[in-house]
Amino acid sequence: MTEQVPETLEKKIPGETGVWIFILGDISVFAVFFTYYLVERSKQVDLFVASQATLNKNFGAINTVFLLISSLFVVLAVRAMRAAQRLLAQRFIVGAFLCGIAFIIVKVFEYHERIAAHEIPTTNGYYLLYFVLTGLHLFHLVIGLAVLTALWFLARRPEVSKNQWAFFEGGACFWHMVDLLWLVLFPLIFLVR
Amino acid sequence: MTTLHPLLRTPATAVWAVLIAATVVSWMLGTQHGFNSYTLASVVILLIAFFKVRLVGLYFMELRDAPTVLRGLFEAYCIIVCSVVVAVFLLA
Numbered sequence A: 001m002t003e004q005v006p007e008t009l010e011k012k013i014p015g016e017t018g019v020w021i022f023i024l025g026d027i028s029v030f031a032v033f034f035t036y037y038l039v040e041r042s043k044q045v046d047l048f049v050a051s052q053a054t055l056n057k058n059f060g061a062i063n064t065v066f067l068l069i070s071s072l073f074v075v076l077a078v079r080a081m082r083a084a085q086r087l088l089a090q091r092f093i094v095g096a097f098l099c100g101i102a103f104i105i106v107k108v109f110e111y112h113e114r115i116a117a118h119e120i121p122t123t124n125g126y127y128l129l130y131f132v133l134t135g136l137h138l139f140h141l142v143i144g145l146a147v148l149t150a151l152w153f154l155a156r157r158p159e160v161s162k163n164q165w166a167f168f169e170g171g172a173c174f175w176h177m178v179d180l181l182w183l184v185l186f187p188l189i190f191l192v193r
Numbered sequence B: 001m002t003t004l005h006p007l008l009r010t011p012a013t014a015v016w017a018v019l020i021a022a023t024v025v026s027w028m029l030g031t032q033h034g035f036n037s038y039t040l041a042s043v044v045i046l047l048i049a050f051f052k053v054r055l056v057g058l059y060f061m062e063l064r065d066a067p068t069v070l071r072g073l074f075e076a077y078c079i080i081v082c083s084v085v086v087a088v089f090l091l092a
Helices: A017-043 A045-052 A057-082 A086-116 A125-156 A162-191 B004-008 B011-031 B038-060 B068-091
Strands: none
Touching: A017 A045, A017 A125, A017 A162, A017 B068, A045 A125, A057 A086, A057 A125, A057 A162, A057 B004, A057 B011, A057 B038, A086 A125, A125 A162, A162 B011, A162 B038, B011 B038, B038 B068
């Protein structure tokens, strides 16, 4: 059977250059945060280990799975668009969006556990970084949900212009970036001890 | 849903399965005693994390098919940040 989804053979930038300046800049800022977290940790290792032990690692792991599923949906949405299967693309985007909502719901439970245990940003350096870094990521995720909404509207259009398609690919990459950042934040904050 | 099958026929779906498996391995290393040493387990967890980052970049963001400069910047990011993070974890 022949491949039904056309793949571009020539080298091309996914989305547009501007999106990549933003993505590379944003993940570089997070690289500084990753390093800063470990430097702060080195100053009070025992405190960080003890505080980290109070976190529910299952919440973090479940959220990783939600984001990975959402990323696969976005990959499939892009492929469906290329194959001119607009309805399928819309459904994949909705699937990705719902995974994002599920992430937020798990996060609410997670934050609620911490706050109920009086482990808040002012408690110690670990909880401060935990809330700031996961909060910053959550902020990116909420923007990502707005991006996914825009992609859904694009997928509903009968025609997509070259610029709109660049936005579609760039938006997909933004969503993957939200996933990518969590793939480091979860092990760093929850697992590394 | 006969139209679904060709869409799934991409390396990205296999990569996705690897990402899920890697997540399970990290989670086990982080919650149980996979290794005798927490330090060793943590280094492995960090290496797995950046391996996953690279897979997401190359296969999901499609940087595999991007111009050399862009792919190079991303590959450099993975190597440099992974090295710095592991070094700071071990030395700091």
